[in-house]
Amino acid sequence: MRTPSRWHRIRDVVLSTDRRRRTLVAMALLALVLMTSSAGVMLMVATASSAVNAVAVQWWAAISVGGMVVMTAFIRSGETARLSDPSLTVPQMVWTITSGAVAYVLAGDARGVVPAVLAMILFFGTFGLTVAEVIGIGVYALLAFGCAVAATTRFNASPFGYLDTAYALMVLIVLGGSIALNLRIQRIRARLQEQREALAQALAVNRDLATRDELTGLPNRRAMQDLMELERRRSLRSGRPLLLAQLDIDHFKRVNDSHGHAMGDRALQAFAGAVRASVRDTDVLARWGGEEFVLLLSDTRINDARDLLERVRAAVAAMEIPHTSGTLSLTVSAGLAQHVPHDTLELTLERADLALYTAKSLGRNRVAVAPSPRRGSRSHSAQT
Numbered sequence: 001m002r003t004p005s006r007w008h009r010i011r012d013v014v015l016s017t018d019r020r021r022r023t024l025v026a027m028a029l030l031a032l033v034l035m036t037s038s039a040g041v042m043l044m045v046a047t048a049s050s051a052v053n054a055v056a057v058q059w060w061a062a063i064s065v066g067g068m069v070v071m072t073a074f075i076r077s078g079e080t081a082r083l084s085d086p087s088l089t090v091p092q093m094v095w096t097i098t099s100g101a102v103a104y105v106l107a108g109d110a111r112g113v114v115p116a117v118l119a120m121i122l123f124f125g126t127f128g129l130t131v132a133e134v135i136g137i138g139v140y141a142l143l144a145f146g147c148a149v150a151a152t153t154r155f156n157a158s159p160f161g162y163l164d165t166a167y168a169l170m171v172l173i174v175l176g177g178s179i180a181l182n183l184r185i186q187r188i189r190a191r192l193q194e195q196r197e198a199l200a201q202a203l204a205v206n207r208d209l210a211t212r213d214e215l216t217g218l219p220n221r222r223a224m225q226d227l228m229e230l231e232r233r234r235s236l237r238s239g240r241p242l243l244l245a246q247l248d249i250d251h252f253k254r255v256n257d258s259h260g261h262a263m264g265d266r267a268l269q270a271f272a273g274a275v276r277a278s279v280r281d282t283d284v285l286a287r288w289g290g291e292e293f294v295l296l297l298s299d300t301r302i303n304d305a306r307d308l309l310e311r312v313r314a315a316v317a318a319m320e321i322p323h324t325s326g327t328l329s330l331t332v333s334a335g336l337a338q339h340v341p342h343d344t345l346e347l348t349l350e351r352a353d354l355a356l357y358t359a360k361s362l363g364r365n366r367v368a369v370a371p372s373p374r375r376g377s378r379s380h381s382a383q384t
């Protein structure tokens with residue numbers, strides 16, 4: 001196993017190892033870095049300009065960065081995971097907008113830098129917010145900066161000039177831009193969500209088509225082969241019997257020839273329904289191909305399986321399938337074989353097929369059981 005590098009260990013301690021929380025902490029750290037950079041700019045302004053109150057700016061920097069540190073620590077602790085806004089995006093934005101508005105008042109003639117910082121905050125925040133939240137944040141920003149402009153005019157005793165108008169316009173453009181961007185992001189998200197759902201649905205349909213026979217709704221041959229293999233292993237482990245039966249509708253060609261293919265299809269559906277209704281839920285009936293079906297009976301003794309197939313045979317013979325000029329009856333022949341541990345499933349199916357052949361040759365509408373195979377022998381005559 002690779003030992004994590006020192007950088008990775010530090011990163012895990014700082015960001016936490018939980019992937020989701022790591023993303024949240026990373027975003028909070030980014031906001032913290034932005035706020036610290038803004039504070040750095042403000043401190044530079046305070047150092048360079050004698051008109052700016054340096055002590056007020058230092059307090060402002062400490063409080064602004066301190067607030068972001070507290071929120072980042074709160075997110076890092078995992079306490080916010082239960083909240084509807086675990087990244088604390090809204091509180092962080094309210095905090096930074098408030099801090100930006102105060103900076104606007106404190107920065108004196110250098111207040112032109114503040115709208116640029118506001119733009120950055122709004123564009124970053126807009127990715128995680130809903131439309132309503134962005135509008136709410138926008139209204140709050142307007143109010144906060146409205147107060148800031150009023151305070152600047154009053155306390156700095158400077159009249160509202162063309163530069164202030166330009167800054168106010170800049171704030172409005174930034175707000176409008178971030179709302180438009182948010183709407184676009186929400187639309188893209190909704191479309192992505194729709195596409196993801198459509199894809200999941202298409203995959204489910206595909207999976208169903210790959211494993212199910214469309215006409216009867218039964219598992220198809222491929223799905224049945226997987227199921228039989230699973231049951232073979234289960235039976236090998238548990239020592240419980242596994243039985244396979246081949247079922248074939250008698251003289252089915254005549255149904256098609258006399259009543260048409262559509263009636264043949266309906267007869268196949270009725271047959272599948274009758275057999276399913278006669279066996280346990282845990283027994284699996286699959287359409288093997290054409291008018292041939294395979295029934296998998298797990299954990300059933302051979303004599304019970306023979307009785308069950310007799311019941312299936314009787315249920316099929318009792319069916320009356322309505323058609324245009326009366327009703328149609330079917331009969332079924334079945335060949336049953338018990339799987340022998342360490343034999344292949346193909347061999348067991350071959351034995352069931354031989355038994356079915358016996359049932360057909362003895363006059364159809366009957367059940368034949370394949371004898372247990374003698375070691376080294378592949379041909380046996382079935383018992384009816």
Ligand SMILES: Nc1nc2c(ncn2[C@@H]2O[C@H](COP(=O)(O)OP(=O)(O)OP(=O)(O)O)[C@@H](O)[C@H]2O)c(=O)[nH]1
Pocket residue numbers: 215248249250251252253254256260261262263264265268289290291360364
């Ligand atoms: N309607 C319909 N017929 C099918 C379908 N699949 C297979 N068949 C028909 O099933 C018939 C099978 O005929 P055969 O193999 O001669 O067997 P059979 O007439 O049942 O005679 P035995 O099996 O010897 O009793 C053919 O006519 C096939 O066209 C299907 O999906 N729908």
